Amino acid sequence: MxxxxxxxxxxxxxxxxxxxxxxxxxxxxxxxxxxxxxxxxxxxxxxxxxxxxxxxxxxxxxxxxxxxxxxxxxxxxxxxxxxxxxxxxxxxxxxxxxxxxxxxxxxxxxxxxxxxxxxxxxxxxxxxxxxxxxxRDRAHLEILMADAIFAEHPPPESPAGDWRAQLEALCLLQLEMYRGHLWLAKAVSFKQPLLSPHVVAHVEWAVRALSGERRLALTAANFVRGHAMRLAQEPALRELGAGEGEGGHNAALFDFGLQRLLDGFGRLIPAHGKS
The missing domain is CATH 1.10.10.10 (Winged helix-like DNA-binding domain superfamily/Winged helix DNA-binding domain)
Incomplete structure (x- = not known):
């Protein structure tokens, strides 16, 4: 070949x-x-x-x-x-x-x-x-594949807005990555991020936006990943436009869930994490 x-x-x-x-x-x-x-x-x-x-x-x-x-x-x-x-x-x-x-x-x-x-x-x-x-094996290959995709989509070097705007932008960036590579949500892991330096870069960027709250950063990453897993399993949700039918309803649910997640974060992060 x-x-x-x-x-x-x-x-x-x-x-x-x-x-x-x-x-x-x-x-x-x-x-x-x-x-x-x-x-x-x-x-x-x-x-x-x-x-x-x-x-x-x-x-x-x-x-x-x-x-x-x-x-x-x-x-x-x-x-x-x-x-x-x-x-x-x-x-x-x-x-x-x-x-x-x-x-x-x-x-x-x-x-x-x-x-x-x-x-x-x-x-x-x-x-x-x-x-x-x-x-080494198939698992190692999947780690390298996921890391390569994250490397192609780095977080902004000079983030704009407060912690909420920054984290929302990162979540939308990750969702776009998953939509472009439907297998990615299954391959990526946030449990052992040290194996994936560019996945780590996403997590650390979120940690800085959240004033050091690593658990919240991982929660946000896994929220987006979980939504992407559903997209991969249900083709109709990604084939319809953002304003049409079930696909549009699904997009609205993602935005609603993300906003409520960030509302909860706002009650947990230190005062100096807010602008």
Whole structure:
């Protein structure tokens, strides 16, 4: 699959160099690539993960999918297919982020349940034993996947407003992450955050907003996670718009629950935590 993926990337590079794809343009989805180039969807996902790893593509800022990066023309003109496959181990610096990105793409497309170490090894055309040199097991892989998503959505460096406004903004940011990756709520854990430095960053940010009240920060994080678990289990709730039917009702319930949670926090945090 790595060879097929490389041929897909090479074709995208050709289009970028030729000016058919320009910085900011939306790249075709994996399904569109598979249909156009007569390859498997899995190979297309592998190629998209490779393009992101190599700096040719990045997540769209205003919606789903990937877009061509500003540096893509320069990168595409010099891009060469990777030389590693089953007959050569990948470079250490490349393998872990590529594993994680491939696993995320797999989970987004097919679900967390089927995203196994064996499946990722197959997509990368390496032996499972090679991957286990860097990732202990499936649980470790899920921790890395969740941490990578949180790393892409850091809390604001200079938060605005009082503790309530800050915490509300963080909860909405986390909800957006979960909506973009429906498997994430199942994979993330706040019980052992030290295993996930970027999850820790979210928790510590909330702790600072709440004047050191760690239990309240974890309560807020798990409130959002619990709502996201329901979204993942009930597709109708996320398919409807915010002002329509059951989906809109669900959004209103989330906002109502969050506001009541923050009302309760207001009675518990120290006086100096209020503005």
């Amino acid at each position: 790595a060879r097929v993926g490389a041929s897909i990337v090479a074709e995208v590079c050709r289009r970028i160099v030729a000016g058919e794809l320009r910085p900011g343009d939306l790249l075709p989805s994996a399904k569109d690539i598979a249909r156009e180039l007569d390859v498997t969807v899995s190979a297309a996902h592998h190629a998209l993960a490779r393009m992101r790893q190599d700096g040719l593509a990045e997540k769209a800022a205003d919606g789903p999918g990937l877009v061509v990066t500003e540096r893509a023309p320069e990168i595409a003109s010099a891009w060469e297919a990777p030389t590693w496959g089953r007959d050569a181990a990948p470079v250490d610096a490349q393998i872990v982020p590529l594993m994680v990105r491939t696993a995320i793409e797999s989970a987004d497309a097919d679900g967390l349940e089927v995203t196994s170490m064996r499946r990722i090894a197959g997509r990368l055309e390496v032996e499972s034993a090679t991957l286990r040199k860097y990732v």
